[in-house]
Amino acid sequence: MRSNSDFDEIQNILNRLFKKYKLHQPMEDNNLFLNWSYLVGHNIADYFHPKYIENGVLYVEKTQPIDIPDIRTFQDDLFLLIKQMGHKSSIAKVKII
Numbered sequence: 001m002r003s004n005s006d007f008d009e010i011q012n013i014l015n016r017l018f019k020k021y022k023l024h025q026p027m028e029d030n031n032l033f034l035n036w037s038y039l040v041g042h043n044i045a046d047y048f049h050p051k052y053i054e055n056g057v058l059y060v061e062k063t064q065p066i067d068i069p070d071i072r073t074f075q076d077d078l079f080l081l082i083k084q085m086g087h088k089s090s091i092a093k094v095k096i097i
Contacts, residue, residue: 028089029053032082039085040078048078048096056092058082071096 015028032053037045047066051059060078068074079094 028087029091032058032087032089032091035087039082039087044078044081051097053089053091056090058089058091058094059097060094061097 032039033050036050040048047062047064048060049063051061053059058079075094075096079091082089082091082094
């Protein structure tokens with residue numbers, strides 16, 4: 001059975017390969033999609049789902065109708081929430097689509 005350090009080493013190797021060959025989405029970005037509910041909480045995840053990352057912008061789709069008076073502030077707050085949860089990704093901005 002492999003230890004966690006073996007898997008960490010494999011992830012580090014894969015990250016280096018992603019960076020070396022400039023692949024479009026590093027492992028950290030993939031983890032954002034996999035851990036979305038954990039990062040933003042189930043209440044937000046019930047209404048919003050990450051779609052894709054392009055040029056440092058995380059595009060998030062509204063999956064159910066919800067009234068948000070100030071969408072720009074919500075986008076900024078969502079970005080800060082993801083960063084505060086310690087997620088390391090290439091995103092620099094969140095945009096609701």
